[in-house]
Amino acid sequence: MSRYLGLFVAEASEHLEALGKDLVALEGAPAAETVDSLFRHAHSVKGMAASMGLEPIAQLAHRMEDLIDAARRAPGILGGERVDLLLAATDTMLAMVRGTGEGRVPVPEPELLGKLGEAVTSLTGAAPSPTRVAPVNPLATAPALGAGLFEVRFRVVPSAQSPGPRAFLVHKKLSSLGRVSSVRPALEDLRAGAIPEGKVALVLETASGLEAVREALGVVPEVELISIEPLRAEPPVEVPPPVVVPTEPARTVRVRTELLDDFLEMAGELLLATARLRDIGRRLPEVQRPALEEGVDRLHALVKDLHGKVMGARMTALAVITDQLPRAARDLARRRGKDVEVAISGAEIELDRAILDAIAEPLLHLLRNAIDHGIEEPDGRAAAGKPARGRLKLTVRRTRERVVLELEDDGRGMDPERLRAAAVARGRISAEAAARLTVRETLLLACLPGVSTAGDVNDVSGRGVGMDAVKRSVEALGGSLELDSQLGRGTRVTLRLPLTVAVVHLLLVRAGGEVLGLPITKVLGAVELPASAVQKSAATDVVGYGEQLVPAHDLARLLHLPPEGDRAIRPWVVMEGEEGNVALGVDALLGQEEAVLKALSRPLDRVAGLSGVTILGNGRPVFILDVPRLVG
Amino acid sequence: MAPKRVLIVDDAVFMRNMIRDIFSSDGFEVVGEAAHGIEAIEKHKELKPDLTTMDIVMPYKSGIEATREIVRADPKAVVVICSALGQESLVMEAIEAGAADFIVKPFRAEDVLAVVKKVLGEKPKV
Numbered sequence: 001m002s003r004y005l006g007l008f009v010a011e012a013s014e015h016l017e018a019l020g021k022d023l024v025a026l027e028g029a030p031a032a033e034t035v036d037s038l039f040r041h042a043h044s045v046k047g048m049a050a051s052m053g054l055e056p057i058a059q060l061a062h063r064m065e066d067l068i069d070a071a072r073r074a075p076g077i078l079g080g081e082r083v084d085l086l087l088a089a090t091d092t093m094l095a096m097v098r099g100t101g102e103g104r105v106p107v108p109e110p111e112l113l114g115k116l117g118e119a120v121t122s123l124t125g126a127a128p129s130p131t132r133v134a135p136v137n138p139l140a141t142a143p144a145l146g147a148g149l150f151e152v153r154f155r156v157v158p159s160a161q162s163p164g165p166r167a168f169l170v171h172k173k174l175s176s177l178g179r180v181s182s183v184r185p186a187l188e189d190l191r192a193g194a195i196p197e198g199k200v201a202l203v204l205e206t207a208s209g210l211e212a213v214r215e216a217l218g219v220v221p222e223v224e225l226i227s228i229e230p231l232r233a234e235p236p237v238e239v240p241p242p243v244v245v246p247t248e249p250a251r252t253v254r255v256r257t258e259l260l261d262d263f264l265e266m267a268g269e270l271l272l273a274t275a276r277l278r279d280i281g282r283r284l285p286e287v288q289r290p291a292l293e294e295g296v297d298r299l300h301a302l303v304k305d306l307h308g309k310v311m312g313a314r315m316t317a318l319a320v321i322t323d324q325l326p327r328a329a330r331d332l333a334r335r336r337g338k339d340v341e342v343a344i345s346g347a348e349i350e351l352d353r354a355i356l357d358a359i360a361e362p363l364l365h366l367l368r369n370a371i372d373h374g375i376e377e378p379d380g381r382a383a384a385g386k387p388a389r390g391r392l393k394l395t396v397r398r399t400r401e402r403v404v405l406e407l408e409d410d411g412r413g414m415d416p417e418r419l420r421a422a423a424v425a426r427g428r429i430s431a432e433a434a435a436r437l438t439v440r441e442t443l444l445l446a447c448l449p450g451v452s453t454a455g456d457v458n459d460v461s462g463r464g465v466g467m468d469a470v471k472r473s474v475e476a477l478g479g480s481l482e483l484d485s486q487l488g489r490g491t492r493v494t495l496r497l498p499l500t501v502a503v504v505h506l507l508l509v510r511a512g513g514e515v516l517g518l519p520i521t522k523v524l525g526a527v528e529l530p531a532s533a534v535q536k537s538a539a540t541d542v543v544g545y546g547e548q549l550v551p552a553h554d555l556a557r558l559l560h561l562p563p564e565g566d567r568a569i570r571p572w573v574v575m576e577g578e579e580g581n582v583a584l585g586v587d588a589l590l591g592q593e594e595a596v597l598k599a600l601s602r603p604l605d606r607v608a609g610l611s612g613v614t615i616l617g618n619g620r621p622v623f624i625l626d627v628p629r630l631v632g
Numbered sequence: 633m634a635p636k637r638v639l640i641v642d643d644a645v646f647m648r649n650m651i652r653d654i655f656s657s658d659g660f661e662v663v664g665e666a667a668h669g670i671e672a673i674e675k676h677k678e679l680k681p682d683l684t685t686m687d688i689v690m691p692y693k694s695g696i697e698a699t700r701e702i703v704r705a706d707p708k709a710v711v712v713i714c715s716a717l718g719q720e721s722l723v724m725e726a727i728e729a730g731a732a733d734f735i736v737k738p739f740r741a742e743d744v745l746a747v748v749k750k751v752l753g754e755k756p757k758v
Binding site: 161162164165168169172191193218219220221319323326327330341342343344389 | 643644645646647649689715716720721723724727728733734736737746747750751753
């Protein structure tokens with residue numbers, strides 16, 4: 001047993017310390033849960049001490065358990081003197097436990113036991129039960145405990161999806177064979193899945209024998225038996241110093257998604273800062289450059305790696321949001337008196353967490369739409385010669401740079417002619433323009449606000465986001481939405497999404513009547529200056545910013561936008577440019593926004609001075625300016 | 633040897649179909665399906681399957697309660713919980729309630745069959 005002494009000391013001390021804390025808490029606020037917790041701690045210590053053959057500790061724990069149990073009906077009665085007594089007992093036991101770790105054999109405490117007994121009697125009106133802890137003499141050569149005592153070591157395989165429940169299941173199976181103690185990691189950690197390398201060790205006292213233990217473990221998947229060794233209780237003569245159990249980090253941890261956002265942002269900032277260093281290096285004299293460049297190269301490689309890892313940590317399987325769909329579909333269908341089944345494939349494909357969060361609701365809405373407007377009532381399906389149960393299929397595919405989600409129903413389909421007519425009737429589009437649209441383009445009219453083939457507005461899709469909102473949110477992510485439909489056969493919605501997001505922080509400004517985005521990382525500051533502060537010099541205008549004179553440009557004029565008219569005082573944004581700082585005169589500062597950057601496609605990617613586009617929460621596209629190129 | 637008889641309990645038709653396909657493809661006989669806990673208890677009593685797969689979150693009566701009642705009525709019942717990631721604490725509740733094992737959604741057919749075969753090795757039924 002000596003090899004378990006260290007574990008016993010560590011674990012029993014933890015319980016006793018927790019017991020002390022609970023006692024203090026109980027005095028402050030009597031609560032049934034605290035009493036339960038007290039009881040569990042006392043009970044654990046009793047069990048552990050008994051299996052170690054440490055009778056005096058087990059007896060005290062047993063008597064404490066009695067007293068705590070007596071207080072279960074009225075947590076308030078454990079106040080004042082009784083708490084003092086329990087605290088004294090806790091301290092004594094703690095000293096005993098620590099003493100065993102240093103090689104001292106604990107001696108009985110008849111006086112303390114007596115006082116605890118009296119306290120029990122005063123509460124229950126009856127003499128306390130005898131301390132029925134097995135009388136084991138640790139010095140005996142052949143203690144009864146040793147007969148069926150095994151040390152069991154096993155490992156939960158790394159591929160196990162839920163290591164916590166897996167280890168807990170083994171614990172439960174072994175517990176059914178006898179008494180389990182000295183579990184490492186502690187049971188709480190086990191349950192939480194905090195199992196370093198998946199390895200678990202425990203002591204099992206059982207009458208069933210070695211084979212039964214092997215058998216019980218043999219039927220648990222994802223678990224490998226490392227060893228089962230019979231143990232013999234040994235006299236605690238050569239007691240080693242208390243073993244300090246190294247606490248290894250858990251294999252997985254949960255983190256808040258905001259923290260992941262912060263990491264990503266910081267990794268992005270690091271990339272920018274590295275680029276800046278490299279830039280500065282270019283201006284150094286030739287002889288000094290190589291050393292700095294080598295350092296910057298190394299830094300860049302590390303930061304890029306970090307950025308990649310942070311991106312990786314954000315990837316989450318689509319199942320997180322698609323798992324709820326079958327259930328949602330069932331409930332929705334029931335409400336509409338329809339019968340629907342949902343088949344999903346490819347849910348294991350991973351996407352950036354931010355994208356997942358952003359498409360969860362839209363996807364649910366598409367599902368609602370399909371059930372509500374696509375799938376017919378059972379009668380209608382029967383008349384159309386379709387099976388009574390409607391079928392929805394969500395297929396997820398991964399292409400090189402995108403994830404493609406297709407939601408297909410076998411319902412009534414959409415009527416392009418009706419959509420065309422509705423869009424024209426509601427003034428969303430001219431009759432001429434409508435006539436020129438392809439079928440696919442026509443179907444997209446359903447995404448315009450106020451245009452829908454739905455004859456009724458009902459409680460299912462009359463609420464929440466409409467098709468236009470779905471399209472907007474997908475586009476805001478840098479994705480796209482397509483519709484295909486065959487009247488009477490069904491509709492397919494295809495979402496193409498990027499795998500990851502590139503988030504930029506923007507300063508939104510208004511110039512020449514347009515809203516424009518300036519990357520905040522390049523903004524040094526903003527000042528309001530009267531027109532008289534702009535000094536005209538030969539080549540270019542300048543304004544004062546701090547102690548320097550900065551070249552000044554009217555942003556509207558740079559972009560060939562009509563000026564908004566002269567004003568006495570206007571804001572100037574000072575930014576880093578290619579050749580030093582530059583000030584941009586704008587009409588108004590509109591605030592900051594975090595936005596997902598979307599690359600420009602042809603022909604816009606050829607326009608100098610535009611670095612990308614983003615779509616604001618209100619659906620409005622905003623160009624992001626590449627100021628150095630714009631000024632240069 | 634007669635094929636092992638399976639009862640599938642899940643409120644989602646999709647899940648039931650998927651699990652049914654997995655078992656049917658490997659020589660099991662799916663003898664029944666239940667869409668919620670109460671139906672599960674009734675069907676289990678009626679069909680006496682060798683194995684029951686049990687979803688956790690279901691209407692009327694949860695999979696945990698249903699497992700508890702099924703195992704109480706038939707201590708030899710083999711109930712395998714179908715859980716989703718993030719339901720670890722519910723899984724442990726189900727194990728306490730008497731579940732023999734668990735599988736984690738989204739699962740692959742071979743994972744399900746591996747778990748089930750191992751578990752049935754423990755409690756062979758005639």
